[in-house]
Amino acid sequence: MSFKFKKSWFKWLLKLSLSGIILFLLFWCSVYFGFWGKLPSKDDISNIKQAEASVLLDANQELLGKYFIFDRQSVQFNDLPKHLVNALLATEDVRFYEHNGIDYTSLLRVFFKTILLQDNSSGGGSTISQQLAKNIYGRENHGWFTMPVIKTKEMILAIRFEDLYSKEDIIAMYLNTVPFSENVFGIESASQRFFSTSTKDLNLSQCATLIGTLKAPHSYNPRLFPERSQLRRDVVLQQMEKYGYLVNDVRKETSEASLVVVYRKFNHSEGAAAYFREKVRVDVKMILDSLSQQNSETYNLYKDGLKIHTTLDLDMQRYAESAMQQHMASLQSQLETSYGKKAPWISNTALIEKRIRSLPLYKRLKKQKWSDKGIIDSLSTKTKMNLFSWEGEILKDASVIDSLQHMMKFLNTGFVAVNPNNGAVKAYVGGIDFEWFKFDHVSASKRQIGSTFKPIVYTAAIEKGMDACTYYPIKEITYTNQKDWTPTNGGKEEADRYLNYSFEKALSESVNTIAVKVLEDVGIEAVLEQAKRMGIQSDLPKVPSVALGTGQLSMLELVSAYTSFANEGHVSKPFYITKIEDKSGNIIYEQSNRYIGTEAFSEDTRQIMIEMMKSTINTGSAKRIRSTYGLNNDLAGKTGTTQNNKDGWFVGLSPNLVMASWVGNDDHRIGFSNTSIGQGANSALPIVALFLKQMNADSKFNAITKAKFEIPSEDVAAALDCDPEKRDGFLKRLFTKDKKEREFDSEAKDKKKQRKGIFSFLKKKKKDN
Structure with a gap:
């Protein structure tokens, strides 16, 4: 040459x-x-704001759930286990601490092995800093030039990251933004999803597993492909040993152990406290909107990594949900057996037709000028359909109408437990299954409350000076000026027209006839005013039947009224959000108005009512809480059942917890077939009983389950010192006209009763002297 x-x-x-x-x-x-598109400046990079999931915490800082677009939570470098960082360096960027964002040695390896020799096993050349740029800013499509453009962008941004942040900050930022499978972003969310633990508590095997998934998040998903994920984990462990992060013995011991996944998915329709999480979501959005109006700062629930602190106790919530599920599955079976083939969702053609016509699909087809026959034919076409059942979701051939009838039959429920001393909500069950039944029966529903209103009637009577040992006949009366309305009682006592009950006996046995008579003597206005003093803001009907609970209230409103009996006569308004913090830990909202109302009634009245409601538990309509469930807790309470067995209620009181449960069908036209299964003692009480039974077995709750009501004062003991019942003597029966009809005129007697109250007080005072 x-x-x-x-x-x-x-x-x-x-x-x-x-x-x-x-x-x-x-x-x-x-x-x-x-x-090729504007690059983020150093100022942009120094002010990175990544979308982060907001977290919902219970009273003990346990994670209840998250609100997110991308499931991401941030952790600091100090929270990262050493094994996690070492696993990351060993597999992704072993010279991380030696380069300035670009590893030129790796680039040369990639050029010669991957590009020239086509050896795909040589790995990539991207550093952690470059991958961080990709995680944060994503990648755009530039056609043929896509790969050269994005690699160059990431190199430039990597150098900028290295100039602005420490190596530790870059590692933390990378692990907070890296995508895992199942739409999970960041190491904290992945730790919670796949191992149900915080990042700081990950062990070596878990660290290696999660880092191993980064190569191919779906292919190495530890839930979907556990064997493949375990093999990848072992490769990461080998890399850690190769680069001096592990000794051989530790690597072998960890590799020989099976991979254990503790999976926990935060689906808003699933998991604990789904109804509560949705209620908090709605309320927090309102709070954030209000904060935005007050200042220029705006907050996004789904992106800003907020911490929402609540009053809920996750353990109590789980006990409540377990109790609900156990009882409601059994009660549903009782309901269907009692109706048989005559169930309204099967045989009541008129009801079914009305429900069909209310369907959105029916209305849409009707607007399209379909004939009724054509619509019904369409809605009767069967197809594969998932349906709810207490045995688990079922797949069957069913039509829209079949599905409608199937769902019509299910009873629903609500349960709430509140600390009466401050109103803190400790457990909240809005229905039987949030995925299938979205309606919240704790805060959104208003139903007739039945006999749970009676304690308010008797409270008003005692406050007006009536003696708790006043006797009323249980006999029925027809009120001619109330459309010949005749309140009736269940049970055989109706036949004995000469039997009289004291307040305590009448309340504990939930005698309707006496409740109306007491209301008549006290006055409707006085009773409704007493209800307001006990925190009830809803309009109540100004009719005699209000004594039997024909007024409609939400569960929270009813529970709020009952808190006064356990809180020295003061009403506590239920609340559940204590504070909200931004991602930096600054408090942006705090519950400052934990409303405790003025005294709703006197201390003597309160003690008398507690003793009377204790009798309901011990010997009255709620006695199965003792006999069937064997609970020895110090309890007071009241059952409730509405007309035609449409609603069953129970409110239970302990010194440090008020619990309420409701059971019924969402369609008011469907009730229980008979009082035996529809009464509150059978339909609603068991949820509270099963809830308490679990709490009794957990020593964590001894302060609640072992708490005792105070011993009544001597005055209260004297006020209740009488026989619970008595019969009219022969002379009284002989000379007293037995009136079976009269007019209801409580207001005309109001002043008379006030005078009687004064005389009763003076008489009592004289007796004491």
Whole structure:
């Protein structure tokens, strides 16, 4: 080869190299100066704000749930286990602490092995800093130039990250933004999802598993592909040993152990406290909107990584949900058996037709001018359909109408437990299954409350000076000026027209006839005013039947009224959000108005009512809480059942907890087939009983379950010192006209009763002296 040829070849190669360098520099500058899209500046990078999931915490800082678009939570570098960081470096960027964002050694390896030799096992050349740029800013499509453009962008951004942040900050930022499978972003969310633990508590095996998934998040998903994920974990452990992060013995011991996944998915329709989480979501959005109006700062529940602190106790919540599920599955079976083939969702054609016509699909087809026959034919077409059942979701051939009738039959429920001393909600069950029945029966529903209103009637009577040992006949009366309305009682006592009950006996046995008579003597206005003093804001009907609970209240409103009996006569308004923090830990909202109302009644009245409601538990309509469930807790309470067995209620009181349960069908036209299963003692009480039974077995709750009501004062004991019942004597029966009809005129007697109250007080005072 001549010297001239060699020189020509060398010049050609030099020109080619210079051209390549010039083209590379021009390309680099085109990326750097934004020809392919503007690059984030150093100011942008120094003010990174990534979308983070907001977390919902219970009273003990346990995670209840999250609100997110992308499931991401941030952790600090100090919270990262050493094994986690070492696993990351060993597999992703072993020279991380030696480069400035670009690992030129890895780039050369990629160029020669991957590009020239087509060896795909040589790995990639992206550093952690470059991957961080990808995680935060994503990748755009530039056609044929996509890969060169995005790699160059990420190199430039990696250098900027390295200039602005410490190595530890970059590692933390990377692990907070890296995507895992199942739409999970960040190491904390992945730790919670796949191992139900916080990042700081991950062990070596778990660290290696999660880092191992980064190579192919779906393929190495530890839930879906546990064997494949375990093999990948072992590769990570080998890499850690290779680079001196693990000794051989530890690597072997960890590799020999099976991978254990403790999966926990935060689906808003699933998991504990689903109804509560939805209620908090709605309320928090309102709070954030209010904060935005008050100042220029705006907050996004789904992106800003807020911490929402609540009053709920996750253990109590789980006990409540367990109690509800156990009882409601059994009660549903009782209901269906009692109706048989005559169930309204099967045989009541008129009811079914009304429900069909209320369907959105029916209305839409009707607007499209479909005939009724055509609509019914369409709605009767069977297809594969998932349906709710207490045995688990079932797949069957069913039509829309079949599905409607199937869902019509299910009873629903609500349960809430509140600390009466401050109103803190400790457990909240809005229905039987949030995925299938979204309606919240704790806060959104208003139903007739039945006999749970009677304690308010008797409270008003005692407050007006009536003696708790006043006797009333249980006999029925027809009120001619109330459309010949005749309140009736269940049970055989109706036949004995000469039997009289004291307040305590009448309340504990939930005698309707006496409750109305007491209301008549006290006055409707006085009773309704007493209800207001006990925190009830809803309008109540100004009719005699209000004594039997024909007024409609939400569970929270009813529970609020009952808190006064356990809170020294003061009403506590239920609340559940204590504070909200931003991602930096600054408090942006705090519950400052934990409303405790003025005294609703006197201390003597309160003690008398507690003793009377204790009798309901011990010997009255709620006695099965003792006999059937064997609970020895110090309890007071009241059952409730509405007309035609449409609603069953129970409110239970302990010194430190008020519990209420409701059971019924969402369609008011469907009730229980008979009082035996529909009465509150059978339909609602068991949820509270099963809830308490679980709490009794948990020493954590001894302060609640072992708490005792105070011993009544001597005055209260004296006020209740009488026989619970008595019969009219022969002379009284002989000379007293037995009136079976009369007019209801409580207001005309109001002043008379006030005078009687005064005289009773003076008489009592004289007796004491």
